[in-house]
Amino acid sequence: MLTKVGSSIVILLATMIISGCWDQYLIKDVNLIFTAGIDRNEEGKFFTSVTIPEQETNTEAPIVRMATGIGNTLRESRNNIDNTVDGILDSSKIRVLLVESILAEEDLYAMLDLYYRDPRAPLNAKIAITEVKAHDALDIDIEGQTLISDYYSKLIEGAEKRSIIPKMNIQYICPLMVDPGRDFMLPIISIGTSNEKEVALISGAALFHGKIMTGKISTRESVMANLLNNIMYEDAQFTVEIAEKEEIMNALNYITVQVEEFDRMLHVKVNKEGEIEVDLDVNLYFNVAEFPPDSLDEAKIADLNKKITKELSDLATTVVEKIQAANCDYFGVGREVMAYHKQQLKDRDWNEIYPNIPIEVTVKAEIIQHGIIN
Numbered sequence: 001m002l003t004k005v006g007s008s009i010v011i012l013l014a015t016m017i018i019s020g021c022w023d024q025y026l027i028k029d030v031n032l033i034f035t036a037g038i039d040r041n042e043e044g045k046f047f048t049s050v051t052i053p054e055q056e057t058n059t060e061a062p063i064v065r066m067a068t069g070i071g072n073t074l075r076e077s078r079n080n081i082d083n084t085v086d087g088i089l090d091s092s093k094i095r096v097l098l099v100e101s102i103l104a105e106e107d108l109y110a111m112l113d114l115y116y117r118d119p120r121a122p123l124n125a126k127i128a129i130t131e132v133k134a135h136d137a138l139d140i141d142i143e144g145q146t147l148i149s150d151y152y153s154k155l156i157e158g159a160e161k162r163s164i165i166p167k168m169n170i171q172y173i174c175p176l177m178v179d180p181g182r183d184f185m186l187p188i189i190s191i192g193t194s195n196e197k198e199v200a201l202i203s204g205a206a207l208f209h210g211k212i213m214t215g216k217i218s219t220r221e222s223v224m225a226n227l228l229n230n231i232m233y234e235d236a237q238f239t240v241e242i243a244e245k246e247e248i249m250n251a252l253n254y255i256t257v258q259v260e261e262f263d264r265m266l267h268v269k270v271n272k273e274g275e276i277e278v279d280l281d282v283n284l285y286f287n288v289a290e291f292p293p294d295s296l297d298e299a300k301i302a303d304l305n306k307k308i309t310k311e312l313s314d315l316a317t318t319v320v321e322k323i324q325a326a327n328c329d330y331f332g333v334g335r336e337v338m339a340y341h342k343q344q345l346k347d348r349d350w351n352e353i354y355p356n357i358p359i360e361v362t363v364k365a366e367i368i369q370h371g372i373i374n
Contacts, residue, residue: 334350
């Protein structure tokens with residue numbers, strides 16, 4: 001048993017060999033980046049924009065400043081930003097990354113390689129494609145919002161909850177970019193006006209084939225695309241034209257329905273000629289969210305079911321046609337073929353087969369709830 005003197009010696013020796021916090025990273029020494037945007041300038045170089053919040057001593061709210069840099073690589077443009085700001089730039093807290101569409105149409109992975117190689121990279125950051133310059137999207141003045149990162153992250157999260165876009169981040173899309181049997185889509189951000197002020201909006205979804213953006217669809221089409229892909233989050237709604245004759249008040253011409261439940265089935269088969277065919281079926285069960293004409297008796301509901309089924313069937317067919325035209329295997333048909341019909345791919349390229357295979361879409365709509373009034 002150690003004596004008091006022996007214990008003191010052991011403790012003294014232990015303190016001498018303990019190195020302490022050799023890898024500490026103090027927040028006061030760095031500039032945290034909350035949002036970043038990537039564009040290409042007229043010379044073909046990368047133009048990177050970042051927003052950095054700074055806490056002023058005389059105010060509670062942080063002041064956000066923007067810094068920009070140009071380089072032949074993204075790392076070089078980031079280093080050039082570092083040369084213009086005090087302290088070290090830290091990208092580990094980025095919440096939203098915006099990429100100009102012209103760059104996504106060439107190679108999205110090239111925009112993300114910087115983050116995949118960095119052990120401190122914010123892999124949970126949201127990523128969106130901009131139809132305008134990413135710098136312009138970050139430079140808008142949002143009324144009531146101090147941090148542009150809060151605005152864009154909530155904008156994207158709201159679209160996710162309404163099933164307009166799938167839940168994606170930098171980490172999730174990495175394996176999909178190299179997956180030969182499944183593709184993905186990302187939100188498209190545009191700039192509009194409201195009360196004579198600029199606002200950002202989710203205007204659709206960008207379709208990808210591998211690492212390249214190959215097309216886009218509207219927000220209404222992207223909701224249907226997600227349902228066909230067996231994805232729904234907190235909410236999914238459609239507004240459908242139902243009037244046989246045009247009413248004076250426009251609201252009387254439409255019904256808005258909310259998806260309560262849905263069943264989706266994907267069947268991949270090979271016909272007698274050895275060609276691949278796909279059946280994509282979805283049954284949608286709706287709650288009436290808005291129907292000004294009212295009078296939802298059994299006969300009316302049956303009539304509405306037919307009209308909603310017809311319009312959503314046309315919508316689903318259009319969505320599948322656009323997704324195939326973009327060579328975007330969003331429904332994972334390739335995975336099914338590679339798993340159960342691999343012999344059909346012998347000496348054949350799936351990238352050439354997929355856009356031309358017949359995909360038969362069947363949509364059935366049924367109203368099961370009327371809301372709190374009948």
